[in-house]
Amino acid sequence: MSSSPTSSSSTEPAQVLEAPDLTTPLQDIRCQVDVIIGTGVLTLRECLTLQPQYVVKLVEPAGGDLSIRVHGVTLATGEVVVVDNAAALRVTHIVPPVGVEVS
Numbered sequence: 001m002s003s004s005p006t007s008s009s010s011t012e013p014a015q016v017l018e019a020p021d022l023t024t025p026l027q028d029i030r031c032q033v034d035v036i037i038g039t040g041v042l043t044l045r046e047c048l049t050l051q052p053q054y055v056v057k058l059v060e061p062a063g064g065d066l067s068i069r070v071h072g073v074t075l076a077t078g079e080v081v082v083v084d085n086a087a088a089l090r091v092t093h094i095v096p097p098v099g100v101e102v103s
Contacts, residue, residue, distance in 0.1 A: 035078075035089055036067040065092055 038058030042050075065077035066089060078089040096102050 031070045034069045036069055038066075 038060035040056050040058045042056065065079055067074045068076040068078060068089065068091070074095050076091045076095055077093045078091045081088050081090045
């Protein structure tokens with residue numbers, strides 16, 4: 001009778017090996033973060049004639065949350081706050097990763 005190398009006659013529980021967290025070395029990398037107040041559309045003619053006091057109409061409603069983007073990907077939204085006389089953003093919503101459903 002032959003024994004298969006993958007079968008075991010032992011009743012000992014199999015040892016589960018945990019994979020190392022591969023993101024640990026990456027966690028201190030600095031990322032450029034953009035806070036987007038809104039988006040709009042201008043014709044090339046309007047872009048070429050931009051000057052001080054020109055108003056660009058945005059799609060987003062006034063007073064709405066701002067988008068927080070890293071490398072062009074929206075990660076969260078938030079509202080403007082003041083911290084030590086500087087503008088800051090309080091996160092109000094985390095955008096789930098693509099493919100992840102929120103219940």
